[in-house]
Amino acid sequence: MSWDSLTDIANAMVEKGRGILAADESTPTCTKRFDSIGVESTAENRNAYRDMLFTTPGMEEFISGVILFDETIRQSTLKDGVPIPDHLTSLGVIPGIKVDKGAHPLAGTDGEKVTEGLDGLADRLKEYYDLGARFAKWRAVLTISDDAPSSECVSANAHALARYAAICQEHGLVPIVEPEILMDGIHTIEDSFVITEEVLHTTFYELYAQGVTYEGMVLKPNMVLSGYECTAQASVDEVAEMTVTCLSRAVPSAVPGIAFLSGGQTDEKASAHLNAMNQLLNGGGPWNLTYSYGRALQAPALKAWGGSSDNVPAAQDAFYKRARLNALATKGEYAANME
Ligand code: 13P
Numbered sequence: 001m002s003w004d005s006l007t008d009i010a011n012a013m014v015e016k017g018r019g020i021l022a023a024d025e026s027t028p029t030c031t032k033r034f035d036s037i038g039v040e041s042t043a044e045n046r047n048a049y050r051d052m053l054f055t056t057p058g059m060e061e062f063i064s065g066v067i068l069f070d071e072t073i074r075q076s077t078l079k080d081g082v083p084i085p086d087h088l089t090s091l092g093v094i095p096g097i098k099v100d101k102g103a104h105p106l107a108g109t110d111g112e113k114v115t116e117g118l119d120g121l122a123d124r125l126k127e128y129y130d131l132g133a134r135f136a137k138w139r140a141v142l143t144i145s146d147d148a149p150s151s152e153c154v155s156a157n158a159h160a161l162a163r164y165a166a167i168c169q170e171h172g173l174v175p176i177v178e179p180e181i182l183m184d185g186i187h188t189i190e191d192s193f194v195i196t197e198e199v200l201h202t203t204f205y206e207l208y209a210q211g212v213t214y215e216g217m218v219l220k221p222n223m224v225l226s227g228y229e230c231t232a233q234a235s236v237d238e239v240a241e242m243t244v245t246c247l248s249r250a251v252p253s254a255v256p257g258i259a260f261l262s263g264g265q266t267d268e269k270a271s272a273h274l275n276a277m278n279q280l281l282n283g284g285g286p287w288n289l290t291y292s293y294g295r296a297l298q299a300p301a302l303k304a305w306g307g308s309s310d311n312v313p314a315a316q317d318a319f320y321k322r323a324r325l326n327a328l329a330t331k332g333e334y335a336a337n338m339e
Helices: 006-013 027-035 043-054 084-090 121-131 151-170 189-209 236-250 267-281 295-305 309-329
Strands: 019-022 063-068 094-098 103-105 113-115 135-142 174-181 257-260 288-293
Touching: 006 063, 006 094, 006 135, 006 174, 006 257, 019 295, 019 309, 027 043, 043 084, 043 295, 043 309, 063 084, 063 135, 084 094, 103 135, 113 135, 113 151, 121 151, 135 151, 151 174, 151 189, 174 189, 189 236, 236 267, 257 267, 267 288, 267 295, 267 309, 288 295, 288 309, 295 309
Parallel strands: 019 063, 019 288, 063 094, 094 135, 135 174, 257 288
Antiparallel strands: 103 113
16 A cells, blocks of 8 residues: 555555554554563653564554654664564555643643643654655543533644644644543543544534545544443443444444544453444444554553563563554454454
């Protein structure tokens, strides 16, 4: 597949049978992950960990693109010293880059957040393009509670996502538009449905208003789930049905693909939900449904790696397995007994 135009790139990112590896944890988030396995978060260790993932033999069968962090896009493979974006490109895996500057307090709200990073974005994108990036990611974070999300929070984040997306497209990068509604809390799946629909409608209104080309973008939403602390947990089939219904109401069919975040679901649930949605669409549907998972692709590999080069083969096996199972889920061919 060529990467000549925004639509080529967007289509390649979400092609059936492959998905995106989100490996763009900021240094503080990566440090949190390394703390969980007792490994010091140095630039060298972060390079070794990302190298383990990106040199997994055959990962390109299931991974269409990798989202990198600013530090990683400037690092190289350990064995051959090849710049990481060049290494990925040589495998036919599209390098991407996280470009937002994180979620910050939104004035006038009770603790809600707006994602920052628009200042100087165009210049940063020019550099990332020269380093090999062909897509970008910007994540907005919203919470559900009795008073949240407020309409100010929904519209401020949608406006920023659309401004980011327009700037990306002007500089030849496909924007991943990620309005993430956190699933922490006691809310029901019905609450999640209503808020997700509102956030997606508002986001697409802003994308339209700011002239973003739907054919040259990828949406990265949360699935519609019960809050993790809700006493009534929806079944896999309910999650699939409600997520597909919500998306079909709010996402234009011109968008080539939807690549879900995993958002703290277990690895198995993230695969099962994606699989059930693809079974519902039965190979049809207006958009390809795939993954852009961070934790749900990396968790077993991180544990198996444990900071030691001796464990690289075992960690790569664990990553390869999750990538393969999620790739099957994009075709509705995953089953729990494959675990
Ligand atoms: P998770 O799949 O771990 O939620 O991460 C995806 C991501 O990129 C969040 O921005």
